[in-house]
Structures are given as structure tokens and as C-alpha cells.
Amino acid sequence: MIEPVYLDYNATAPLCPEALAAMTAALAVTGNASSPHGFGRRARRLVEDAREQVASFVGARPEQLVFTGGGTEANNQALRAHGRPRVLVSAGEHASVLQAVPEVVRVPLRRDGVVSLAKLASLLAGDTAPAIVSLQLANNETGVIQPVAEAAALAREFGALVHCDAVQAAGKIPVDFALLGVDLMSLSAHKLGGPQGIGALVVADDVALQPFLLGGGQERGRRAGTENVAAIAGFGAAAAVVRQTLAHLEARRDAFEVELRGLAPSAVIFGAEAPRLPNTTCLALPGLTSESQLMALDLAGIAVSSGSACSSGKVAPSHVLGAMGASTEEAKAALRISTGWASGDSDYARFLEAWRPLAQRFPVTGSAVAKGAVTA
Missing domain, CATH: 3.90.1150.10 (Aspartate Aminotransferase, domain 1)
Incomplete structure (x- = not known):
């Protein structure tokens, strides 16, 4: 054979052994993480421990992290819940960025796959409407790494918010939310050895983000729905062991x-x-x-x-x-x-x-x- x-x-x-073990243990825990009794508190502890692990992994604070259903959901929330009428994205973005809103302005790539910062500056200067710029940290097809920190500094000169899709980069190169200087950053567990179906959106303190899903107060009111405790625990475990x-x-x-x-x-x-x-x-x-x-x-x-x-x-x-x-x-x-x-x-x-x-x-x-x- x-x-x-x-x-x-x-x-x-592939799911790493540490994530599998954490998920298996979490599946044996009864309780809704939003319940105030002892069962709920045990489930909540698993969620908050994982939040600390994932946040530490990307240089963020736990309270800045919103757990989502995956990287696609995190990208959609970042680009649909900010309230700004203008969205600029690189032409090489993942489909969940390119299709998140009806109309996006595509910033062209150079022949080597790197976004044109000169064109980005020109597009930002050409329209004064409040904007958000979305630029992936690394491309999922070619692996090309983008100059996110430089793009973020440029965007700030024009008052634009900056979102970074770091789904493909996390776990393969060092990722630091603060050093990148972005306002929003998307992550996904299954790209780094965690389970499928769980991701996160990192949100800077001064960003007012509207809830993406309604019907509950989970995730500090930013994402309604009962937390997937086992998947979250697996995400945290993978983030704790994966090499930077x-x-x-x-x-x-x-x-x-x-x-x-x-x-x-x-x-x-x-x-x-x-x-x-x-x-x-x-x-x-x-x-x-x-x-x-x-x-x-x-x-x-x-x-x-x-x-x-x-x-x-x-x-x-x-x-x-x-x-x-x-x-x-x-x-x-x-x-x-x-x-x-x-x-x-x-x-x-x-x-x-x-x-x-x-x-x-x-x-x-x-x-x-x-x-x-x-x-x-």
C-alpha cells in the first residue's frame, strides 16, 4: 500500500496532538460557558484560558480577542461591521475578503505578488470618504508576504482603518498585532494545527465594531451564540505549542x-x-x-x-x-x-x-x- x-x-x-487532547477533555465538560453555576464556570474557564493562549500567540490582550466560526467569518465581520463606506483591498486577497462587501476597490499587485503601496496611497488620496484597508499578511496560494506594517502606517496618514487577514501567516512566521499597527486581524485555528470551524478576530481598543451576529451577549456583545468550548480549547492548545x-x-x-x-x-x-x-x-x-x-x-x-x-x-x-x-x-x-x-x-x-x-x-x-x- x-x-x-x-x-x-x-x-x-493536521490536528496537533495537544489540540486533540484539549478538545477531548473539553468535550467531557458539561455546561454552557454563559451559565453562572459551577458547570458553566468550568466551561468559561476553558474559553478564557484559550483566549489568553491565542492572544499571547499574536501579541494581543485577551480582551481584544473575539472568537468566531473561522477565518472567513472573522474577515466578514471586520469588513462589514465597521460602518465605513469605502473598502480598499489588495487584488490578491482571499475570496472571503474580496466578496465580503458588494463593492471593494482593488489595489493592484506588482508582478512579484506584493501589493503596490504607491497605488494604495494614490487611491486613498483620491477620495476623502472614511475608509478601511484590508491587506493579508501572507498569500494562501503563493506564500508571498505583504508589507502590512508599512501599509498600515500609510493608511493612518489618511485616517483609514486597517484590517489584516493573518490566517495563512500565523504559525508560519511571527505575528504581532501591536507591531503590525493594524486595527483588526483575522485568525483561523485549522491552518496551524487546531480544529476546523473556529477562528478569531483581534480588535484594537479604539475600534467600535458592530455585532456581526445578534441574539446574545457572548464575546462582550460582539458575536452572539453559545461558544464552541471544545473547538476554542483546541485553538488555544494549538496556539500554545505551534512554533512562531x-x-x-x-x-x-x-x-x-x-x-x-x-x-x-x-x-x-x-x-x-x-x-x-x-x-x-x-x-x-x-x-x-x-x-x-x-x-x-x-x-x-x-x-x-x-x-x-x-x-x-x-x-x-x-x-x-x-x-x-x-x-x-x-x-x-x-x-x-x-x-x-x-x-x-x-x-x-x-x-x-x-x-x-x-x-x-x-x-x-x-x-x-x-x-x-x-x-x-
């Missing part, structure tokens, strides 16, 4: 990309000239479609992605790569490989073993390469 290899951490990370950086993965990834260059000189690695998450490679061999690669690799027991995994499993050309200037052919060939806390030394080798026949059957020369990507 073929031993499967999981290389899709940017979609979801996966720098040890960067050397493996770089060596892997060197092997790719030798195996497929015509392939493209997107965002390779920009700072990236240490666990992420987004590559394309034009002419070799994502669908054909995903099917062949899955048969070989290798789990990877064609990009974002939030579209009901469908494979479609990436809007992120399009915003970077990639051709349609390159976007249709894109493959994302992402590692994490449980990845083994042999995982990249297994991928190359399975991918080599595909690349060799499909020799490509002279393909167009977007600036900011490199030929592999």
Missing part, C-alpha cells in the same frame, strides 16, 4: 526548488523574488494542467492543491496569479505545495518522484514567465 504524503497545509494542517516560525522548513523548500530547476527548467515558481512563507511553493509548467497533475499525484498518494481550497473542490484559474500578470496558460497549470509541523524529510522527495514522469512527458520550452516568478 502506498504511504500517503500530505503537502496541503495551506488548505488545512517554521524557518527549518525554508531550507527544505529551497533545496526542493533547486531540484525542480534541474528537473523542469521551463517551470515557473510564483513570487520567488519576494519574501514568502517558508513552507510554500506555487509552481507551474505551462501546458501541464492543474487537473492532470492533481489526478496523477493523488493516484500516487500525494496530496497537493491547485491554489485556494475554498471553492468546493473545483479547479479554476487563480485570480491571485492573474493579478500578478501570469498568463492564462500558467494560471491553469499552477500547483501549490505546502508543508507544516508534521511534514517529514522525505515528503518533497516523494513529490518529485511522482511529478518527474509528468514533467518528462511534457517538455516545455520558451514559456512566458511573469516578472516576479523565476524559471525552475
Whole structure:
């Protein structure tokens, strides 16, 4: 039997043992965390302990943290509950940011996948309406890290609020809410080894955020609904043990990309000239479609992605790569490989073993390469 290899951490990370243990223990606790009796107080203690763990993990205070149903909900609340008529977002944002409000102003990306701060300044200067700027800390498809602190300082010159989607970055690079200088920040447990279905929104003290869900006073009146105690406990446990950086993965990834260059000189690695998450490679061999690669690799027991995994499993050309200037052919060939806390030394080798026949059957020369990507 073929031993499967999981290389899709940017979609979801495996549940870490500490999170599983915390959730199992929490499931044995009876009580609603809003109840005043002893049962409720025990459940409340689990919630507040986790709140402290997650807040500490990202340089925030516990009272600034609102637990949500996930990163998508946190993004929606950040962009729909601030009361400002103008929303500016980078063109490479996650769909939960791009689609959170009916009309957003998209700030273009450079060819290397980094947002254009000059264009952001121009757009902010061109309209005096109260605004909020949303910029992810790291892209879920390419791993490109954005200059959030610089963008936040720029936005403040124009009186704009700043939201940062840090879902993909947390647990892979250091994340500090205060140092980033943002007003709102989204997190998700399942990207760092916690359970699915739980996230958080960090809210600065001076931000008046309207409740996103109504019908209860939970989360200091900012998010109604009985708290998911077990999931919250798992989130806290994962945040307490996950490494602030996966720098040890960067050397493996770089060596892997060197092997790719030798195996497929015509392939493209997107965002390779920009700072990236240490666990992420987004590559394309034009002419070799994502669908054909995903099917062949899955048969070989290798789990990877064609990009974002939030579209009901469908494979479609990436809007992120399009915003970077990639051709349609390159976007249709894109493959994302992402590692994490449980990845083994042999995982990249297994991928190359399975991918080599595909690349060799499909020799490509002279393909167009977007600036900011490199030929592999």
C-alpha cells in the first residue's frame, strides 16, 4: 500500500496532538460557558484560558480577542461591521475578503505578488470618504508576504482603518498585532494545527465594531451564540505549542526548488523574488494542467492543491496569479505545495518522484514567465 504524503497545509494542517487532547477533555465538560453555576464556570474557564493562549500567540490582550466560526467569518465581520463606506483591498486577497462587501476597490499587485503601496496611497488620496484597508499578511496560494506594517502606517496618514487577514501567516512566521499597527486581524485555528470551524478576530481598543451576529451577549456583545468550548480549547492548545516560525522548513523548500530547476527548467515558481512563507511553493509548467497533475499525484498518494481550497473542490484559474500578470496558460497549470509541523524529510522527495514522469512527458520550452516568478 502506498504511504500517503500530505503537502496541503495551506488548505488545512493536521490536528496537533495537544489540540486533540484539549478538545477531548473539553468535550467531557458539561455546561454552557454563559451559565453562572459551577458547570458553566468550568466551561468559561476553558474559553478564557484559550483566549489568553491565542492572544499571547499574536501579541494581543485577551480582551481584544473575539472568537468566531473561522477565518472567513472573522474577515466578514471586520469588513462589514465597521460602518465605513469605502473598502480598499489588495487584488490578491482571499475570496472571503474580496466578496465580503458588494463593492471593494482593488489595489493592484506588482508582478512579484506584493501589493503596490504607491497605488494604495494614490487611491486613498483620491477620495476623502472614511475608509478601511484590508491587506493579508501572507498569500494562501503563493506564500508571498505583504508589507502590512508599512501599509498600515500609510493608511493612518489618511485616517483609514486597517484590517489584516493573518490566517495563512500565523504559525508560519511571527505575528504581532501591536507591531503590525493594524486595527483588526483575522485568525483561523485549522491552518496551524487546531480544529476546523473556529477562528478569531483581534480588535484594537479604539475600534467600535458592530455585532456581526445578534441574539446574545457572548464575546462582550460582539458575536452572539453559545461558544464552541471544545473547538476554542483546541485553538488555544494549538496556539500554545505551534512554533512562531517554521524557518527549518525554508531550507527544505529551497533545496526542493533547486531540484525542480534541474528537473523542469521551463517551470515557473510564483513570487520567488519576494519574501514568502517558508513552507510554500506555487509552481507551474505551462501546458501541464492543474487537473492532470492533481489526478496523477493523488493516484500516487500525494496530496497537493491547485491554489485556494475554498471553492468546493473545483479547479479554476487563480485570480491571485492573474493579478500578478501570469498568463492564462500558467494560471491553469499552477500547483501549490505546502508543508507544516508534521511534514517529514522525505515528503518533497516523494513529490518529485511522482511529478518527474509528468514533467518528462511534457517538455516545455520558451514559456512566458511573469516578472516576479523565476524559471525552475
